[in-house]
Amino acid sequence: MLVVKTEGLTKEFRTGFWRTRVRVLHDLNLEVRQGEIFGYLGPNGAGKTTTMNLLMGLIYPTAGRAWILGRDVSDVAVKAAVGFLPENPYFYTYLTGWEFLNFYGQLFGIPSGERRRRIEELLHLVGLSDAGKLQLRKYSKGMLQRIGLAQALINDPQAVFLDEPMSGLDPVGRKEVRDLILSLKAKGKTVFFSSHIIPDVEMICDRVGIIVNGRLIRVGPLEELLGSELESIEISASGLDDAAMVEMAQWSVRPPVHRGEKVFFAVGTEKEAMQVVERLLKMGALIHAILPHRLTLEEHFLREVANREPGRRASPEPGRRGGP
């Protein structure tokens, strides 16, 4: 069963003095299946939040339609089975954590006994049991993000929509959110979350959609998206004289890097790797490692963005690759 389906979803906003139309989402056709974690990936301003807000009925589409759990998103009743955490959420700071969750529980019409039990459970789940009586104005950013997650789960939803749930969190907080998303999947929930933090998406998503400039440019399972094609083969060796270094620099697809006695360089194909290894052995060099290097999601993402947004860097900064 499809949890999310959109057909030709398009959104235009009017901006500026002359109310010019700006199209921020182009003909989006998206499907999210039941029980999967779907990562919606894109640079800032790509249209992630617009998509999320269209699905949540916060804004209306200019064209196209969207369904959640088989019902049109304009049907208020469908929201009973949905949880949502907006991007950079602002909450009612005058409420305590407990009152805050109680309020949202009331909006779902959850009976008081069940509500009380659910609030205690959620406060425990997000690690805020001791902060339940504290007003939200005294919460840290991480605590606000966690209470936000708790409000998204108050109705035990079938589908959870999280807009940038890891933004602003420290590494520990991000891991906690990742674990929480995985535990939701384990309970059979569907999670649709947007992010620009690629490692988070890579670590937990079943399928990924990449959106750039309001257009969905890739969608599919992670392994399919990344493919099995080799990007390069990293070789590290030591004991090379100057002549050998010059020769290796010619083979390498990027400038060799020295670390202590070791030299790291990369060749483009398996055949080239075999030839280089043969030459190195002939020159009496010591080979430490030969590592095939496949594209990470980050590299894949950056290439896609660079192809569609001229002026952006095509490759990540040196030193951030998987190799040396």
Next chain:
Amino acid sequence: MFKIQAIAMNTFKEAVRDRILYAILVFAIAMIAGTVILARLGAGSGEKVIRDFGLGFISIFGTLIAVFLGIGLVHKEIDRRTIYTIVSKPIHRSQFIVGKYLGLCFTLFVNVAIMTATLVGIIYFFGEGLWDFRLVAASAMIFMELMVITGIAVLFSAFSTPALSAIFTLSLFAIGRLLNDFMMFGEKYAGATAGKVIGGLYYLLPNLARFNISTEVVHGVPLGEVISGMTILYGLLYVVTLLALTALIFQRRDFR
């Protein structure tokens, strides 16, 4: 209904946890209590002065609270993006508007009740030693007027900034108070076309003067003669129309 009640109670909580509201209320009570001094100065008609000024202060400070809280009521939710987590819940946008409105009305009710109790208490302790419950009737009509003013403020709040909403609401408040005079002016001096325009506006704009029975109450006119069912019905219908308009505007809005 349960959901509307939840929104209303949350709105009430927000208001009562705002220190500015207390500041206004304390100031209002001090002003009402200050009427005792005014009464001492006006020999002979002391209690009338207390009643007259007391009801005047209740109306002024009630209007202040209604406008001050009303203009930010919806705008603040959009500006602070708290609306995101509300609209994404199984609740109609119109329910949200009604809930916010009722929450603010409840806040006003509590404030007007406190101010009225202060005034009735002052009359008892510093005046005739009688509980004057006719003042409660005058306050009830002030509250009715505040309900209409709040409706106007909430309507503007749904599509305008707080500053502009305040200007619009206060302008309508002033016009509403003087509407009968405008009508009289229209009938007396204006030509046929202008007379028709004024006549049309008379029925369109809120006639707030209808709710003002303070002078009659102070001067002992029997309550049966000054409170009419039609006025109450007029107020309620006006509020329902304002809320329906607000909900209509709010329904079509994009929140981004």
